[in-house]
Amino acid sequence: MLHDIDFFIFGVMPYIALTVLIVGSVARYERDPYTWKSSSSQLLRRKQLIWGSIFFHVGIITVFGGHLVGLFTPVAVLDALGVPYVAKQWLAVILGGTAGIISLVGATMLIHRRVFDPRIWRHSSFADIGILVLIWLQLLIGLATITLTLQHMDGVEMVRFMTWSQSVVLLKVNAWAMVVDVHWLYKTHIFLGLLITILFPFTRLVHMISGFAAPFRYLMRPGYQIVRSRRQKPLAERKTTTPAE
Numbered sequence: 001m002l003h004d005i006d007f008f009i010f011g012v013m014p015y016i017a018l019t020v021l022i023v024g025s026v027a028r029y030e031r032d033p034y035t036w037k038s039s040s041s042q043l044l045r046r047k048q049l050i051w052g053s054i055f056f057h058v059g060i061i062t063v064f065g066g067h068l069v070g071l072f073t074p075v076a077v078l079d080a081l082g083v084p085y086v087a088k089q090w091l092a093v094i095l096g097g098t099a100g101i102i103s104l105v106g107a108t109m110l111i112h113r114r115v116f117d118p119r120i121w122r123h124s125s126f127a128d129i130g131i132l133v134l135i136w137l138q139l140l141i142g143l144a145t146i147t148l149t150l151q152h153m154d155g156v157e158m159v160r161f162m163t164w165s166q167s168v169v170l171l172k173v174n175a176w177a178m179v180v181d182v183h184w185l186y187k188t189h190i191f192l193g194l195l196i197t198i199l200f201p202f203t204r205l206v207h208m209i210s211g212f213a214a215p216f217r218y219l220m221r222p223g224y225q226i227v228r229s230r231r232q233k234p235l236a237e238r239k240t241t242t243p244a245e
Contacts, residue, residue, distance in 0.1 A: 003180065009191050011176030014168045017197040024201030025209065052109030059103025060135070063142070066096050070158075071165040085155025092158075093146055100143045107136040131196070131203045138192045145185050157182065 070092055078088065111132050114124045149157070160178055167175035179186070200206065 006180045007176050009187065009194070010164065010179050011173070013191075013194045017194045020198045021200055025206060028201050028206060052106045052113060055102050055106025056110055057106070059099045059101070059106060062099035063096060063103055063139075066092065066099065071162055072169070073162070074166065075159055075162055085158060086153050089149060089153045089155055089158060093149055097143065097146050100139055104136065104139040104143065107132060107139060111136060127203045131199060131205060134192065134196055134199070138189065138196060141185060141189045141192065145189055148183050148185060
C-alpha cells in the first residue's frame, strides 16, 4: 500500500503535474487571455500589499531558483568543479533558509491582508486564498526540512534528490525508488510542490510566466471585446434620413 502511494507520488505525479502545467497554461492563454493577470488588489490596501509582496516575491524567487539549480545541476558537474557536498549543503541551508523565512513572512502578511480586511475578502476567490495557504504551508514544511538536513551534511540525501529529479526529466521509470525511504517531511514537501504545479494554470500564479510565454502574441492580442453579434448592414443598405429643417 505504501509503495503504491510512493510510486504514484514520485513516479506518476511528476508527469501529471508537468502535463497539466503545460497544457493547462496554454489552454488558458488561448481560451481566456484576459484572465492571465495577477488581479491586484492594491487599490484596496496598498501599504501592507507592498511590504508583503516584496518579501514574498524576493524570497520565493530565490527559493525557486535555488531549487532549480540545486536539483538539476548534474552531480558530475559538482564533482568536476570540485564543489564539496558540505559546502553546497551549507549554501542551501543558509541561503535557502533565509529566503524561505523572508518569503514566509511575506506570505503571512498577504494572507492576513486577504482574510482580515472585509473589502479584500469580498473580492478574493477561493483560489486566491487557497493557493496562498498552500504556498505558506509549503514554505513552512521546507523550513522544517532544514532540521533534517543538518543531521546529514555529508550530501547523501542531497544527491538522492538530485538524482531523482534528473531521472524524472530523463523519463527513467524507476526514478521513484530513489526516494521511497526518505523522511515524511521530505515526501510532504515534494507532494505539495507537485500539487501547486498542478494548480498553477488555474490560479493567478500564471502571471509568473507572462514574461516568457509568447510575449509578442500577448501584446498583439485584440484590445477590444465583441459586445453584439448582429452584423451591421453595409452603408449602401442603411436607411438615410433628412434632418428636419
